[in-house]
Amino acid sequence: MGHWAAWTLVGLLASACASNGSAVSPAVEGGSEGGNSVGGSGGTGPVTSTDANTGGEQGQDTGPMTGDDAGNGTDVGASDAVDGDAATDGGTGCPPGALLCDDFEGYAAVADFTAAWKPATTAATMTVDSTKAFAGGKALHIKGAAGTPSAVIVKDGAPLFPISGNVMWGRVMLWLTATPGGGYHWNSIQAAGTIPGSTQWGKYGWGGQAGKVLAGYTVRDTPNGSAIIDCSKPSAMSFPAQRWVCVEWQFDSTKNEMHMWFDSTLLADADIVGKGTNCVNNADLTKAWAGPAFSNLTIGWQQYQASSGPLELWMDDLAISSQRIGCLKP
Secondary structure (H helix, E strand, O other): OHHHHHHHHHHHHHHHHHEEEEEHHHHHHHHHHHHOOOOOOOOOOOHHHHHHHHOOOOOOOOEEEOOOOOOOOOOOOOOOOOOOOOOOOOOOOOOOOOEEOOOOOOOOHHHHHHHHOEEEEEEEEEEEOOOOOOOOOOEEEEEEEEOOOEEEEEEEEEOOOHHHEEEEEEEEEEOOOOOOOOOOEEEEEEEEEEEOOOEEEEEEEEEEEOHHHHHEEEEOOOOOOOOEEEEEEEEEOOOOOEEEEEEEEEEOOOOOOOEEEOEEOOHHHOOOEOOOEOOOOOOOOOOOOOOOEEEEEEEEEEEOOOOOOOOEEEEEEEEOOOOOOOOOOO
């Protein structure tokens, strides 16, 4: 079977795995995140004007998570100056000491990919192909029609988790053809696990709503229970399109902080130091976003409400580390 045909099967295989429950452990994110999950039934929740303004995830959840849903980190905030190109090797994009790297070059068959990741799709296809790549010859390619397309790849447990110190640094190269129209919320980067000192599950997430970048946080009492906290902090920045963009993030569970950089520039207006600015379920806005003990990483496109246009996204040169990784040069 040719590479193109084999990789076209990845989306089909992911859907089959999700539907029989063997690939992922789905979590129906209730409250503002309620609705369908991969492998689940249930209906798509309505989108209200409140949801559109505050970043709630009411609607479809395709997020496979061990609960909700690295190494010793360095505190980096808005005032820290870090050279985003300092950590690049200019080749594979895998810096020394990295906890995980994937440039998507080494997959020759569907079995190779599903052995490395847990893929999950809903109304979307996921392939590894040569249609566009930041470096090398391949990238992860996600496509979906208007509606509620979602396609993610998941890492659960060892060897990536647990991460020492519960501080995760990440970098991925993204190309989004265009943000599909609509006021829906999506996530592209998520990490989740049990909140220390409790039995609750927490999730840190970066994505967007109505085309703008958004930081999000959810908490639930049980893995498949309703979200009792669903909060966010929106940015005024539109999600970049029609070019490769370097996205970096730091999830610091020890300090209840989330930071994100686009092309080495900190996204200051959605920076999370303790807490956000909006909640859809009357949660306490003064309460810190208590970070989880990370046990799960979900990367891709997870959409919670319907869009009015098609989705096409490429991802390349993903890396996770215990320190700032930096951006690759074109």
